[in-house]
Amino acid sequence: MRLLLVEDSVSLADQLMPMLRDHGYAVDWLADGRDALVRIHDEPYDLVILDLGLPGLDGLALLRRWRQDGETQPVLILTARDSWAERVEGLRAGADDYLTKPFHPDELLLRVQAVLRRSHGSTNQTRLNAGGLALDEERQSVWLQDREVTLTGAEFRMLRYFMLNQGKLLSKFQISEHLYDGENERDSNVVEVHINRLRRKLGSAVIQTRRGQGYLYTGVEP
Numbered sequence: 001m002r003l004l005l006v007e008d009s010v011s012l013a014d015q016l017m018p019m020l021r022d023h024g025y026a027v028d029w030l031a032d033g034r035d036a037l038v039r040i041h042d043e044p045y046d047l048v049i050l051d052l053g054l055p056g057l058d059g060l061a062l063l064r065r066w067r068q069d070g071e072t073q074p075v076l077i078l079t080a081r082d083s084w085a086e087r088v089e090g091l092r093a094g095a096d097d098y099l100t101k102p103f104h105p106d107e108l109l110l111r112v113q114a115v116l117r118r119s120h121g122s123t124n125q126t127r128l129n130a131g132g133l134a135l136d137e138e139r140q141s142v143w144l145q146d147r148e149v150t151l152t153g154a155e156f157r158m159l160r161y162f163m164l165n166q167g168k169l170l171s172k173f174q175i176s177e178h179l180y181d182g183e184n185e186r187d188s189n190v191v192e193v194h195i196n197r198l199r200r201k202l203g204s205a206v207i208q209t210r211r212g213q214g215y216l217y218t219g220v221e222p
Contacts, residue, residue, distance in 0.1 A: 001024075001026070001116060002025070002045050003020060003046065003112070004036070004039065005020075005029045005030070005049045024137075025157075026178075026179060026180050026181035035056070044178060046178060047074045047076065047112060048076070050076065050095075052081060060090060060093050063077075078101060079100060096115050097115050130164070130217075131163065155201075157179050161175065165217065168216070
């Protein structure tokens with residue numbers, strides 16, 4: 001899953017980006033609201049972590065502009081503003097969740113996971129369940145019936161994206177765009193390699209190939 005962090009505090013961004021990447025997220029970082037206003041139209045982000053006190057264009061104004069432009073990406077607000085009225089204002093502007101500074105990084109991580117699951121119609125739980133598999137986001141592994149299967153970081157990221165999009169046909173381009181941030185080179189051949197590795201570990205039917213169209217996660221055979 002690909003995230004956009006819009007935060008003008010360099011020290012906080014330096015703390016959050018490695019943590020999010022360690023948990024399998026591709027992350028781009030911007031520090032100015034004006035840059036974020038444009039970037040959201042150019043890249044397929046799955047979630048935005050948005051600070052309110054931004055230079056150039058403040059977070060609430062930025063969020064309102066996105067929603068007016070029809071951008072529907074989930075947004076998790078970060079702010080040092082602690083008044084009830086400001087939280088309500090942020091939610092009315094179109095935010096999906098709200099976290100007040102200072103916060104523990106683990107709480108941010110759990111809220112990111114919860115917002116992503118809700119946005120894909122899944123319940124908030126420790127494991128992501130779809131197609132007969134249970135993905136453990138803390139251990140970055142998957143449970144096949146009563147057997148735990150260890151995944152590489154790339155396999156975990158790909159399987160999570162497929163499971164959150166069960167039943168949707170995904171092209172190589174879509175998969176690549178959602179799994180890599182702007183600093184990493186994207187190679188469609190790598191997508192095929194990781195899909196084949198997942199099939200070897202979980203069964204050949206777990207991900208179907210639709211020739212000329214892309215891939216479809218169907219889950220394991222009962």
